[in-house]
Amino acid sequence: MVADREAIDRIRRDARGNELLRVTTMEPSAAATTPDDRLRLLFTCCHPALARQSQVELTLRLVCGLSTADVARAFLTNEPAMAKRLVRTKHKIKAANIPYRIPGDAELPDRLRAVLAATYLTYTTGYGEPDRCPDLSGEAIELGRMLRLLMPDEPEVAGLLALMLLTQVRRRSRTDSAGELVLLRDQDRRLWDRDLIQEGHRLVRWCLRRNEPGRYQLEAAIAAVHAEAPAFEDTDWKQILALYDQLMTVAATPVVALNRAVAVGEVDGAARGLHDIDQLNLPGYYPFHAARAEFLHRQGHIEDAVRAFQAAASLAPDGAERRYLQRRAASI
Structure with missing residues (x-):
């Protein structure tokens, strides 16, 4: 073979x-x-x-x-x-x-x-x-x-x-x-x-x-x-x-800035990470919405987190990543 x-x-x-x-x-x-x-x-x-x-x-x-x-x-x-x-x-x-x-x-x-x-x-x-x-x-x-x-x-x-x-x-x-x-x-x-x-x-x-x-x-x-x-x-x-x-x-690049903001959230807390993410303009990039959703969820903003996970899922390619995001939106 x-x-x-x-x-x-x-x-x-x-x-x-x-x-x-x-x-x-x-x-x-x-x-x-x-x-x-x-x-x-x-x-x-x-x-x-x-x-x-x-x-x-x-x-x-x-x-x-x-x-x-x-x-x-x-x-x-x-x-x-x-x-x-x-x-x-x-x-x-x-x-x-x-x-x-x-x-x-x-x-x-x-x-x-x-x-x-x-x-x-x-x-x-x-x-x-x-x-x-x-x-x-x-x-x-x-x-x-x-x-x-x-x-x-x-x-x-x-x-x-x-x-x-x-x-x-x-x-x-x-x-x-x-x-x-x-x-x-x-x-x-x-x-x-x-x-x-x-x-x-x-x-x-x-x-x-x-x-x-x-x-x-x-x-x-x-x-x-x-x-x-x-x-x-x-x-x-x-x-x-x-x-x-x-x-x-x-x-x-905006993508590097997004990844940096995620690291900021891990070091300084979800509120700081979300603040840095919200300074970026990546409306068509599904990891942007997924990162926002995660930090919103950590802060207890459930409705906003669901909407962000849904936005991420709508932009993600067909496959495992989209299915994961859909499950997250439905389960929180």
């Missing part, structure tokens, strides 16, 4: 490489059948001549093998619209004569940001759907390992790989035997992958020694703090908050 699946995955990758080769007039012999070929394909999809969103869309479609419908769902659009976008991007590759190659050393730093973003989105897309075939989170980790071999001195490459590994640690405990979501606070930590924890911690320590903090390194450090706590109650939230303060200096 394992050999059969590996053969199927290899055929998929060959087909994806050949698909890009056909639209870019590359030689068929250059199909993505080896790690180097997959990196060539990844860097081609993430060429700076392409818009950032186009880079990620094409990576998900060609490097990771998502169907056009799956890519459309990842970007909250419909399949015909996504098909047109992918065709336009492929035509742009051909018109711009974008080469099918790994950039030279001098070019790599400028090309890296898009490649890391595409790799991480690939990981998060697969992490939420553990039964997906192909296994996108596993493929993203494989790409991360290849990038680490290609750029062994780049801290953000090590940081991204560490972040994916330290998130993957919890994959088996995220859902129960019925496929229902289990929150971090309730997960059976005996199911966490200790080998991945050790590998992730080694990479984080390597990054800390470099002292060149970046987004992925800081997010990996946060994941490492979670991974080292023997129980949820033992989580060092003050350290996590300090890391989020650092992260806000290099990646001050």
